[in-house]
Amino acid sequence: MNIICPLAVPKGRRLCCEVCEAPAERVCTACTVTYYCGVVHQRADWDSIHEKICQLLIPLRTTMPFYNSEEERQHGQQQLRQRQKHLIEFCYTVAQKYLFEGKHEAAVPAALHSLRFRMNLHGLSSVELVPAYLLLAEASLGLGQTVQAEEYLSQAQWTVLKSTECSYAIQSLLHRNLGLLHIAKENYEEARYHLANDIYFASCAFGTEDIRTSGGYFHLANIFYGLKKLDVADTLYTKVSEIWSKYLNNRYQVLSEARIQQIDLLGKRFETDTGLDEAQEAEAIQILTSVWNIRESTSDTAPQKTIFVLNTLVMLYYLMMNSSKASFPRKAPCLMEVEVPLVAFSCVLPSCTGFCPLSKAALQKSSDVHDVSHLLSPACIMETALSSSRGICPLLA
Numbered sequence: 001m002n003i004i005c006p007l008a009v010p011k012g013r014r015l016c017c018e019v020c021e022a023p024a025e026r027v028c029t030a031c032t033v034t035y036y037c038g039v040v041h042q043r044a045d046w047d048s049i050h051e052k053i054c055q056l057l058i059p060l061r062t063t064m065p066f067y068n069s070e071e072e073r074q075h076g077q078q079q080l081r082q083r084q085k086h087l088i089e090f091c092y093t094v095a096q097k098y099l100f101e102g103k104h105e106a107a108v109p110a111a112l113h114s115l116r117f118r119m120n121l122h123g124l125s126s127v128e129l130v131p132a133y134l135l136l137a138e139a140s141l142g143l144g145q146t147v148q149a150e151e152y153l154s155q156a157q158w159t160v161l162k163s164t165e166c167s168y169a170i171q172s173l174l175h176r177n178l179g180l181l182h183i184a185k186e187n188y189e190e191a192r193y194h195l196a197n198d199i200y201f202a203s204c205a206f207g208t209e210d211i212r213t214s215g216g217y218f219h220l221a222n223i224f225y226g227l228k229k230l231d232v233a234d235t236l237y238t239k240v241s242e243i244w245s246k247y248l249n250n251r252y253q254v255l256s257e258a259r260i261q262q263i264d265l266l267g268k269r270f271e272t273d274t275g276l277d278e279a280q281e282a283e284a285i286q287i288l289t290s291v292w293n294i295r296e297s298t299s300d301t302a303p304q305k306t307i308f309v310l311n312t313l314v315m316l317y318y319l320m321m322n323s324s325k326a327s328f329p330r331k332a333p334c335l336m337e338v339e340v341p342l343v344a345f346s347c348v349l350p351s352c353t354g355f356c357p358l359s360k361a362a363l364q365k366s367s368d369v370h371d372v373s374h375l376l377s378p379a380c381i382m383e384t385a386l387s388s389s390r391g392i393c394p395l396l397a
């Protein structure tokens, strides 16, 4: 039974919906500590985040047990704080991943959780709240709710202004989101100002050639591309592809040299062989796929640029699949979604035809996307990664 009986609720205690904070009428039967205004919000929350954190919420939302000594009590509180921190990071990564996958609606409950746990732990005016505000702003932008997005962003901006200890990384994120807001409002002058700031702060924090700086270059390139300033856009897209290519190739080198053992650190459980968390992987796919699509439209003039970005993308997929056999079936559909033009692949995968028995047939077949998935078997992709360095394909040399 998941309907709340009003008479059973202690007097003076108001139960609020997890999603909209309206008076609650239902409770999650699995954890019995999470309330909802109705089926719609319960379902939305379950699909977004609650399924993953349902059991984790129980110790956070039930009263602390009776401790016999001060020492035990302090230990208990410390554990509670650890759990809260873990949940903050977890909800944040989940929300971020949804955003990069374009699932803005699903991101909202997860981002809201991250915000609320941050408020509980750090207080209402802490700069720690900013990342969560930014996620919510980005989700609202994706849903076309510009006013809502502006509200979250001004909250974030205000918090940053008041704070004396705001890191470069957070300032960079703030400016990136402000840039995206102005792009949505077609105010390109302002957007360029904020994205330039984003690149500046990200460079201060991570360096100019870091993958975390590449997002700023990418969005700036999109503006110039939209304004038909193709040469500037082209330079920036090249920069983005180079940053990712360098990162992934280094990663590949490191992995093949030293068969790294995976250390399952607490909170780092999402790290795969790409060295990225799931959200960063999704970002890499998003950025590289859009650059590739743009390159594809101008591939007549400079095919090697298309090949370069495609090769980087293939390397990314290869490293992702390498992470564990178990994750392969789950990630395979992404490969099928990427509609691979066979022409491009026949030169990216020159050695493939001899290597994988399925690929030869697949190449000759029509552009049926599912056939292409045979081409992208891990063995083929590994071979591609190798062949690119050996210079087998004349275009890659």
Ligand SMILES: [Zn+2]
Residues within 6 Å of the ligand: 017, 018, 019, 020, 021, 022, 036, 037, 038, 041
């Ligand atoms: Zn609700």
Ligand SMILES: [Zn+2]
Residues within 6 Å of the ligand: 028, 029, 030, 031, 032, 033, 034, 050, 054, 055
């Ligand atoms: Zn629950």
